[in-house]
Amino acid sequence: MAHGHATRVQTFIGDPFSETPPVPREKLESIFNDIQSDLRYDHELNGCLNCGICTATCPAAHYYDFSPREIVQLLWTENLEGVYDAMQEKIWSCAQCYTCAARCPFGNSPGGLVMIMREAAIKNGMESAKNVLRPFSRVMLKLISTGNQLSPDMINKDHFADWGPNISKVQAPLKVLRKAIPMPTLNTTETAWEVNLKTSVELYTIWEMTGVLDQLETVDENLFDVITDIMDEKRQDLEDWQEENAENDKD
Amino acid sequence: MQTNCGERLTGHGSEWRDSNLTPTDARTATAWVEQRIDKRSMLTNKDRVEDVRDAMWQLEKDGEIVVHRIHDEHEPITVKTLYGWDKRIPTTQLWHHKSCGQCGNIPGYPASLLWMMNQLGKTYLDETDQTSCTAWNYHGSGIGNLESLAAVFLRNFHQAYVSAKAEGKPEGYYYPLVHCGTSFGNYKEVRGYLIHSAELRERVKKILGKLGRLVDGKLLLPEEVVHYSEWVHVMRHEIAKRRVIDVSNIRATVHPACHVYKMVPQDAIYEDEILEGNRVAVSTGVMMALGAQVIDYSTWYDCCGFGFRHIISEREFTRSFAIDRKLKVMQDEAKSDVVIGHDTGCITTLDKSQWIGKSAGKEVDLPVLADIQFAALACGAHPYRIVQSHWHASSTETLMEKVGIDWRAKKAEFEEYLKEVQAGRQENLYDPRRRITSGPGYQKIEARA
Numbered sequence: 291m292a293h294g295h296a297t298r299v300q301t302f303i304g305d306p307f308s309e310t311p312p313v314p315r316e317k318l319e320s321i322f323n324d325i326q327s328d329l330r331y332d333h334e335l336n337g338c339l340n341c342g343i344c345t346a347t348c349p350a351a352h353y354y355d356f357s358p359r360e361i362v363q364l365l366w367t368e369n370l371e372g373v374y375d376a377m378q379e380k381i382w383s384c385a386q387c388y389t390c391a392a393r394c395p396f397g398n399s400p401g402g403l404v405m406i407m408r409e410a411a412i413k414n415g416m417e418s419a420k421n422v423l424r425p426f427s428r429v430m431l432k433l434i435s436t437g438n439q440l441s442p443d444m445i446n447k448d449h450f451a452d453w454g455p456n457i458s459k460v461q462a463p464l465k466v467l468r469k470a471i472p473m474p475t476l477n478t479t480e481t482a483w484e485v486n487l488k489t490s491v492e493l494y495t496i497w498e499m500t501g502v503l504d505q506l507e508t509v510d511e512n513l514f515d516v517i518t519d520i521m522d523e524k525r526q527d528l529e530d531w532q533e534e535n536a537e538n539d540k541d
Numbered sequence: 542m543q544t545n546c547g548e549r550l551t552g553h554g555s556e557w558r559d560s561n562l563t564p565t566d567a568r569t570a571t572a573w574v575e576q577r578i579d580k581r582s583m584l585t586n587k588d589r590v591e592d593v594r595d596a597m598w599q600l601e602k603d604g605e606i607v608v609h610r611i612h613d614e615h616e617p618i619t620v621k622t623l624y625g626w627d628k629r630i631p632t633t634q635l636w637h638h639k640s641c642g643q644c645g646n647i648p649g650y651p652a653s654l655l656w657m658m659n660q661l662g663k664t665y666l667d668e669t670d671q672t673s674c675t676a677w678n679y680h681g682s683g684i685g686n687l688e689s690l691a692a693v694f695l696r697n698f699h700q701a702y703v704s705a706k707a708e709g710k711p712e713g714y715y716y717p718l719v720h721c722g723t724s725f726g727n728y729k730e731v732r733g734y735l736i737h738s739a740e741l742r743e744r745v746k747k748i749l750g751k752l753g754r755l756v757d758g759k760l761l762l763p764e765e766v767v768h769y770s771e772w773v774h775v776m777r778h779e780i781a782k783r784r785v786i787d788v789s790n791i792r793a794t795v796h797p798a799c800h801v802y803k804m805v806p807q808d809a810i811y812e813d814e815i816l817e818g819n820r821v822a823v824s825t826g827v828m829m830a831l832g833a834q835v836i837d838y839s840t841w842y843d844c845c846g847f848g849f850r851h852i853i854s855e856r857e858f859t860r861s862f863a864i865d866r867k868l869k870v871m872q873d874e875a876k877s878d879v880v881i882g883h884d885t886g887c888i889t890t891l892d893k894s895q896w897i898g899k900s901a902g903k904e905v906d907l908p909v910l911a912d913i914q915f916a917a918l919a920c921g922a923h924p925y926r927i928v929q930s931h932w933h934a935s936s937t938e939t940l941m942e943k944v945g946i947d948w949r950a951k952k953a954e955f956e957e958y959l960k961e962v963q964a965g966r967q968e969n970l971y972d973p974r975r976r977i978t979s980g981p982g983y984q985k986i987e988a989r990a
Binding site for chain 1 (some may be wrong): 550629641646680681684700741799800806828896934958959970971
C-alpha cells in the first residue's frame, strides 16, 4: 500500500458533516492488513473487470444494499475507507452460497473474501460484529460447549414461530419422539447426537489453540465466561474418569 | 431494472445506472445470459483449475502426510466429475459423519440412509466420537478460522480412520461418508488449503499432535472427500431394484445445494445422460432411476435462502428468497409434486418457510424431502418410523397420497409404536453398544457378548 504524504482526507475517513469521530488511517491500514495477510486472500482475489456477473447472480443483492462486485472492487483497488465502511454492515448480508465464486471468470471468490472480512471485523472488535452476532449466542454456546451446533430442544415455537404449528406432526414428549428415531446416537434432546465427553474436550482444545476463544471473548465476554466455566467442569470430569479408569486397569 | 412495490432494488453500488433497455432488448440480453448460466460451461470456463489430489499424492510421496486410502474392500465405484476426472466413491465399510442440522431437525434424513444401507447389505459405523464440522457457525458468524476448520476436519477424519479398532478391526477399515453439504464443501475447501500451505499444515500438526491424532507423526488426509448423495448416486440402480412403490406420476424439482457443487465445483459429479450433463448429477440421478419425472425450472441455480446467519437472525430474507425464487417457481412453473434436496440447510429452509407465506398471500404447498428419504419411501420404508416425516412442516402427506401410501394408517401404527418406545422397547438400525468407541461408556468388543 503506497501512501507517502497523506492529506487530511487520506489521513482520516469520515463524513465531514457527521459527528462520528474519524477513523485514523493507521487503524484502516491495520484492518486491511489483517484481511490481506490471510493466506486465502491471494487465492480468492485474482483481478476484476467489473463484469458484475457475481452481483447479477447474488441472492443477497436482491434484498440488501450489497454487491459482491463492489466488495471485490474495494479490495482490488485497496480502497481502505470503502472496505471499512463495507465491514459495518454490508458484509453481513452475504448468504455464503458461493454462486459468485462458481460464476466468476477470474476465479475470484467474493463469498470467501467476505468471510475473511468477517473474521477481521471480529478480531478488531467492531461494534457491527457484536450487534450482528448477538442472536447467534445460543448456537455458539451449544457448539463450543458440546461439539454440536444445533439440538432438538432449540427448535421450538418461541424461537421459530414463523415455521408454523408443525414442529412435529405427531404429538408426544420430545424425549419419546427422539427415542423413536432408530439411530441410538440420536436419542438425545440437548444435542443433535450423543457426543462423547472426550470428543467435546478435544474440540475445546482446538478452540483454545486456534484463537477462537479469543474471538469469542472479543465479541461476547459474558458468553465467553459461561463457556469457560462449562468446559472447565467437563475437563475435570474427563480427568476424573481417566484417573478412575487407570486405577481400574491396574486392578 | 426490476422494481418491487415501487421501490428500487439496490445492491449494485452507488455508481450503478439503469441501462434503460426496451423490454425486447432486455429479453434478448437475458436470453443470452441464460444460455450460458444454464450450461455446465459456465463452471468450466476458467483459466486456473488444478486437481488438488495430484499435489496430495506428491506430499505423501515426500513423506509429509499419510493418505487414508479407498481400498477394494470399500467396493468403490468410479464416477466422472465436472472436468471428466475420476472420483472413486466407496460403497461399504463407511463411517457416518453426521450433520447437526439433519440429526437435530430432520432425523429421518440420516435414518433413511442407514436403513437403505441395511437393505443393501452395506456395513457402517455411527458413533459418538464426532463433532460438527463447525462450518455452519463459521459461515454464519465468522467465529472460527481456517486453522480451526482444518483441525476439526483432520480430527474427525482421523477418528474415522482409527474407529474400527474399537471393534478389533484394522485402521482405515471405515471410510468417512459426509452427510452434510456444508461439511462436504468446507472440508474440500480446507483440504485444498492444507495441501497447498506448509504453514497451515505446520500449525494444525501441533494441535493434532496434542490430541494424539497423527499417524506415524504425520497428518492424515482422505483420498477423497465423499458426500452421502454421491453414495446414493452410485447405488441408484441397486436402490431402484428395491423400489416397491410406483412413483412415475410424481413431478419432482431438484434443488442442487450450493456447498455441494459451487464450492470446489471441480469435484462435483456430472453425467452426460443426466440433464445433458448441465446439472450436477446427484439426486436427479436417483430420482430418474426410481422412475420419477424430474422437471427443470428456471431458478434451479439459485440458493435456497438459508444464508447460515439469516436462518437464525434474519429470516425475513430467508423466507422471502425461499418462497419467491425457489418454492413459487417450482410450484407455478414446474407444477412440482415434491422438492428434492441433498443438503441440510436447504431441506430445512424450503420445508419450514412455506407456512409463513400465507401472511403475505403467497400460498405454497410443496412437500420437501431429501433424495434418500424419497428413495426410502419408494423402497417401502415406514414413513414415520424410518423416514420420520412427522418432523417435516411441509405437506409430505400430499406426496404420500399421490403414491398410494395410506399415511393415516402408518401414522396410527407409529403412535402405537411410541407406547413400545415409552416402555423401553424401541428398535434400532444397529447394535447401540457400537456407538461408543472410546472414553466414558466404551465397552470392549469381547465384553459385548
